[in-house]
Amino acid sequence: MIPTITAFAMSPDGGQGLARDMRLRWAFEEVRQPYDVRLVSFKQMREPSHLALQPFGQIPTYEEDDLALFESGAIVFHLAQRHPGLLPDDANARARAITWMFAALNTMELPIVEFDQAPFVVGDRPWFKEFMAVLEDRVRIRLNELSRRLGDADWLEGAFSAGDLMMITVLHRLDGSGLVEEYPNLAAYVARGKARPAYRRAFDAQLAVFIAASNP
Numbered sequence: 001m002i003p004t005i006t007a008f009a010m011s012p013d014g015g016q017g018l019a020r021d022m023r024l025r026w027a028f029e030e031v032r033q034p035y036d037v038r039l040v041s042f043k044q045m046r047e048p049s050h051l052a053l054q055p056f057g058q059i060p061t062y063e064e065d066d067l068a069l070f071e072s073g074a075i076v077f078h079l080a081q082r083h084p085g086l087l088p089d090d091a092n093a094r095a096r097a098i099t100w101m102f103a104a105l106n107t108m109e110l111p112i113v114e115f116d117q118a119p120f121v122v123g124d125r126p127w128f129k130e131f132m133a134v135l136e137d138r139v140r141i142r143l144n145e146l147s148r149r150l151g152d153a154d155w156l157e158g159a160f161s162a163g164d165l166m167m168i169t170v171l172h173r174l175d176g177s178g179l180v181e182e183y184p185n186l187a188a189y190v191a192r193g194k195a196r197p198a199y200r201r202a203f204d205a206q207l208a209v210f211i212a213a214s215n216p
């Protein structure tokens with residue numbers, strides 16, 4: 001059975017790769033696994049049938065035969081374990097690539113999402129500007145550390161892996177902020193990831209959903 005994922009019927013970012021189904025699409029494309037997409041509206045995401053799949057009423061989800069998953073990191077990990085191409089064969093190298101998946105989600109994504117979301121959540125508060133400066137600094141600290149570790153390597157741990165896939169989708173959230181560009185090796189790293197044919201195919205597929213929804 002071809003796996004089915006869920007994605008926004010109308011993504012708020014206009015299909016620019018920010019919604020987290022992008023990670024799954026990219027992973028599917030890297031391992032050349034065909035997939036189906038079920039588009040859901042915000043209303044459908046609150047309905048019992050979707051909540052049974054995703055208890056927090058979010059996308060993406062994953063269904064294949066009698067397996068249903070949620071959490072983009074868990075789904076990419078599942079794909080990487082099932083298919084060759086996203087995790088090294090050597091046990092130690094594999095464990096380190098998995099470590100980078102966690103680092104992307106736990107250590108990098110947290111401050112990045114806080115920074116990205118703050119204008120929507122507290123943009124009208126009198127202390128907003130000072131707060132944003134604090135959040136920006138926290139992101140910068142992490143970018144600086146990541147930049148130092150990456151150095152002049154192409155990827156975080158040897159060959160391209162699911163760790164890079166997750167990290168690049170996390171850093172993508174900073175597009176337009178100018179923060180990644182302060183670290184030329186990180187900017188080049190993100191560009192390298194986005195230049196991969198699998199990323200391009202995934203991006204185009206996500207964008208096509210938005211274009212189709214905008215031109216019914």
Ligand code: GTB
Nearest residue numbers: 011012013018019020057058059060070071072073
């Ligand atoms: N931890 C979960 C995972 O990794 O799967 C988080 C899933 C999640 O945040 N899903 C978001 C969602 O369903 C979409 S991706 N939100 C709806 C809701 O909570 O009601 C996050 C996202 C969406 C859109 C933009 N954008 O348009 O800029 C950016 C990020």
